[in-house]
Amino acid sequence: MGSPGACFRCWNAITERKRSHLFMIKLALGLISLIFIFGMKNSIPVLKMVQSKYEVLLEKRIPPSGQPKQHTDRNSDVTLTARCSPKRHLMFLKTHKTGGTTVQNMLLRYVDSRNLTLATPPRGRVTFNEKFPFSANYVRDYNKQQYDVIAHHLRFKITQVKKVLKHNDTFYFSILRDPVNLMESSYSFFKKDFPAFRLSKSLEDLLNNSSSYYNPYLNTNTRVKNPTWFDFGYNNIANCSEEQYTKALVEIEKSFHLILISEYFDESMILLKEALCWDIDDVVTFKHNSRNKEDIKTVSENLARKIQEWNSLDWRLYNHFNVTFWAKVEETIGLARLQDEVAILREKRRELERQCTLDGLVVNQGRYFKEGLHLMSHKVKSDLDRDLKEKCKRYFIHPRDYTEILYTKQKLQK
């Protein structure tokens, strides 16, 4: 190794010509670096948003006040006392065909056991008016009173939601699903409900001949294209410029504290429980609205690409929040603890299934059986004691029935 003095002498020994060559190379390298950094920053605005989102989420992670709650860090065997209190004011944007009914059932059970106030849709309905942006007047018996939870389908409009959920610590969250899986599910579930689905012979036929089947201006075709973008309150049919897309994404980032991912449902439940400062027992769920295997069609790579193009806004949205989901995992509980807790959650589900049900998931022959589809559900054992039977039933009850039960209970409590 030469000394700094020796190096200085080397430098002086270089001829004038070589020095100017070196200068030119350094200048070129500097320029290339600048172009690269500038290009990255501007061509991937989404990455910038991911960063800023996590700065915001980290700030919000531990509420400033509330009852101390103990969390055990399994990796270090250290019991940490984090100051957080269970969140009870919740806005769940129930998107379509994303596993939303499963999340909703968990929320309704939470509302039930904690005697919270649920904003309910009109009698006999499982959705608010979904075609138009939400209005506080869509809530049954709305009289400017305060509610704790919204968990039914609606088209998101934050100003109106805030007229119903007035607590300023309301936690906003939603769930997304890969648009390919979502559209395959949607096409079979809503086959008779939307003209574009009804008229086409298959999903492939619809996407190959969309102009023959799909009239975007027909208000009965609202959720055929970019259905999740529509649920979030945005225009799912007009061309969306880069600027409009980014503006919408920033709005969603600002309004929602957490976006769950259907493909990682159990992981989502653990992340949600952490964010809400709930117990793991609160997030044990059973699948609702799932189809029998024989009703699920395999989607070829070619068709998958077409579905992604058709739902390009939903596809971008999903990819964005898939990234932020995992970043959030890293920033909060970490992958190792996530895996441990997912295993505990699944064991709890298995145990409850053993206690409550006869044969696991079976084809639903009940009242809400959807014609032409084999929807699955659980059958509660008949020989259980009264309390356990009531508890078990709550996991599998149809949202329409549960909503009515909660509505009546709330009325009686007044």
Ligand SMILES: Nc1ncnc2c1ncn2[C@@H]1O[C@H](COP(=O)(O)OS(=O)(=O)O)[C@@H](OP(=O)(O)O)[C@H]1O
């Ligand atoms: N826990 C869990 N994990 C993964 N996927 C799940 C889960 N719960 C429900 N599902 C699937 O979600 C689909 C039903 O979605 P929704 O309940 O949102 O439907 S609806 O819009 O309310 O009709 C439906 O999808 P398909 O079976 O593909 O149709 C369900 O199987």
